[in-house]
Amino acid sequence: EPEVTQTPSHQVTQMGQEVILRCVPISNHLYFYWYRQILGQKVEFLVSFYNNEISEKSEIFDDQFSVERPDGSNFTLKIRSTKLEDSAMYFCASSETALSSTFGSGTRLTVV
Amino acid sequence: AQTVTQSQPEMSVQEAETVTLSCTYDTSENNYYLFWYKQPPSRQMILVIRQEAYKQQNATENRFSVNFQKAAKSFSLKISDSQLGDTAMYFCAFILDQGAQKLVFGQGTRLTINP
Numbered sequence: 001e002p003e004v005t006q007t008p009s010h011q012v013t014q015m016g017q018e019v020i021l022r023c024v025p026i027s028n029h030l031y032f033y034w035y036r037q038i039l040g041q042k043v044e045f046l047v048s049f050y051n052n053e054i055s056e057k058s059e060i061f062d063d064q065f066s067v068e069r070p071d072g073s074n075f076t077l078k079i080r081s082t083k084l085e086d087s088a089m090y091f092c093a094s095s096e097t098a099l100s101s102t103f104g105s106g107t108r109l110t111v112v
Numbered sequence: 113a114q115t116v117t118q119s120q121p122e123m124s125v126q127e128a129e130t131v132t133l134s135c136t137y138d139t140s141e142n143n144y145y146l147f148w149y150k151q152p153p154s155r156q157m158i159l160v161i162r163q164e165a166y167k168q169q170n171a172t173e174n175r176f177s178v179n180f181q182k183a184a185k186s187f188s189l190k191i192s193d194s195q196l197g198d199t200a201m202y203f204c205a206f207i208l209d210q211g212a213q214k215l216v217f218g219q220g221t222r223l224t225i226n227p
Binding site: 031033035037041042043044045048056058089091093099100101102103104105106108 | 159
């Protein structure tokens, strides 16, 4: 069964450093998403991406965040200058019809 | 704005029992979809079941079924013959059938199945 693949599974970074979280969506999917889950809290929407551009972003997704689909297969989330409160599980998701998202296994980001 | 509320932070039942997880939501729109996702300790998000709002018939997937009450904006999940592997966080989620179609999640219910 096709999977959404996320790397790395766990990343530790120092406050102020840039991080790039990587995702390989399912190949025929057209809609791509990033979600965040702070430990013990609910999953929150960050950004959606369709037709090579951002279709919607939440208020969490400020200027420190950016997304790219650099080569037609990878879908990346960049955090320019990490803060302690960026520590969370980051989930990539993709879908063919936008109504049934498949999630990756997540990247646990720890900012120290 | 759409909101999803799960009022049960934790639940615990014995193996083989039936358990029902509650979810309510709020929207002024008419066309939407509702989901239950399971998050085991591995923290992956796994789709359990989906319900289209335009369908009156409740969705079922093997031991999992929903009770969808559109007028009451209620969407509960029933797990029959519960198994140890059902132990997980369960999230109710909502998506509009328009726009960016992002998922809006509830706070989650931690379900423990005891042997």
